Amino acid sequence: MINHHLSDEIVWAYATGSLPAGHALLVSCHLELCQGCKARLAEAEVLAGAMLQTSEQQKPSDDMFDLLMARVENEPTLSAGAYLAEPKPEKGVPSALWDVLGHGYNGIKWKMVGPGIRQFILPIKSSEGESARLLKLSPGFVTPEHSHHGSEMTLVLQGSFSDETGRYKIGDVQEADEHVHHQPIADTEEDCICLAVTDAPLDFKGFFPKLLQPLFGI
Amino acid sequence: MQLQNNDGESENILTSADLSALLQSLGRERSREIFRQLFEFFAPRLKTYFLKGGATSELSEELVQETFVIVWRKAEMFDSRKASASTWIYTIARNLRIDRFRKERRYLYKDDQFFANELVGEETQLDDHYQSQLSERVKKALPLLPAEQSTIIKLAFYEDASHSKIAQYLELPLGTVKSRMRLALARLRKLLEGVDL
Numbered sequence: 001m002i003n004h005h006l007s008d009e010i011v012w013a014y015a016t017g018s019l020p021a022g023h024a025l026l027v028s029c030h031l032e033l034c035q036g037c038k039a040r041l042a043e044a045e046v047l048a049g050a051m052l053q054t055s056e057q058q059k060p061s062d063d064m065f066d067l068l069m070a071r072v073e074n075e076p077t078l079s080a081g082a083y084l085a086e087p088k089p090e091k092g093v094p095s096a097l098w099d100v101l102g103h104g105y106n107g108i109k110w111k112m113v114g115p116g117i118r119q120f121i122l123p124i125k126s127s128e129g130e131s132a133r134l135l136k137l138s139p140g141f142v143t144p145e146h147s148h149h150g151s152e153m154t155l156v157l158q159g160s161f162s163d164e165t166g167r168y169k170i171g172d173v174q175e176a177d178e179h180v181h182h183q184p185i186a187d188t189e190e191d192c193i194c195l196a197v198t199d200a201p202l203d204f205k206g207f208f209p210k211l212l213q214p215l216f217g218i
Numbered sequence: 219m220q221l222q223n224n225d226g227e228s229e230n231i232l233t234s235a236d237l238s239a240l241l242q243s244l245g246r247e248r249s250r251e252i253f254r255q256l257f258e259f260f261a262p263r264l265k266t267y268f269l270k271g272g273a274t275s276e277l278s279e280e281l282v283q284e285t286f287v288i289v290w291r292k293a294e295m296f297d298s299r300k301a302s303a304s305t306w307i308y309t310i311a312r313n314l315r316i317d318r319f320r321k322e323r324r325y326l327y328k329d330d331q332f333f334a335n336e337l338v339g340e341e342t343q344l345d346d347h348y349q350s351q352l353s354e355r356v357k358k359a360l361p362l363l364p365a366e367q368s369t370i371i372k373l374a375f376y377e378d379a380s381h382s383k384i385a386q387y388l389e390l391p392l393g394t395v396k397s398r399m400r401l402a403l404a405r406l407r408k409l410l411e412g413v414d415l
Contacts, residue, residue: 008404009396012399015312016375046352047410049304050304052308056263057262058269060262060282065257065258068287069253071283
């Protein structure tokens, strides 16, 4: 049961294709897990389609249709069957993430970034200075309290965590902006794996974490 | 601007339901005449969409043509119970635009067949009647939004602009852009439910 969903503006940004890579990945993963948000995306796409249908018109070149016909007459057509051969990812790994990783959570080369926190930076090229990482929080450790210059979105993939704003389980999304200071903590016996995307570096509170931030790379 | 069909009728009389029926028949019959009707309706609108998104006139035309090549190729997969023609064609155009301008992130967006074929359940299917009238409703509802809200909706739709770019462009704090977007969508949803045709 997913309790924390995507915000309207994120769903709309996804529908219009304006999310940077990491955010789009996170949204894709959540959509695989959440029927409700999928319905909201469908609604946003209907709205975008309706806007296209009602938009102004610019006349295309006179010969475009003939050129187009000349092209498509030699085109093969696709039927639905063409899409069925995709390899299935390991259970519990969203296929959008599987496409990026090429394997499941066990094959990840984690790097320790602090007590009880490991991360893996995802190899996603993004044009807008964002970063996307997997985080693994071990039970019994508290993440240093931090706030954000920009925004941070987190999706729980395994286990669960809690912070001042609530409890987040598999499929739940947390959107944090510059006003949120939080200390997430894995709250079961299990490691908590999250996909986290930020559009600016995190800002850890207090002297010590700040000193370590360049080393953590977060 | 009104374009005329060969038979002299204004194409703007085509409703969402007509367009979806045309696209469905294209999948079955591969008829040049049906393809032409869809082209004459959507090509000028798609050209605006690509132009406003920052493409040159030449590139816009190329992308319009690419869109229709895909429409032709995939028409058989179109299912009017799952999407309207305008939504289906929009997602193709959007993905082409992402593909062209942001090669690195195209694969992070779902293929336009993903939701239509694999994962769309009962819950995500919108009411047919509502869907078939939706663009007519949007046309009436958009002018009813406060200017500051419709500006943001249009920027997001046409310009492929991220929230932070919209914020820069309008010289507003990011938080204001996000909250206006949220308000605009909530209000639009209400208006769409309430608009009388």
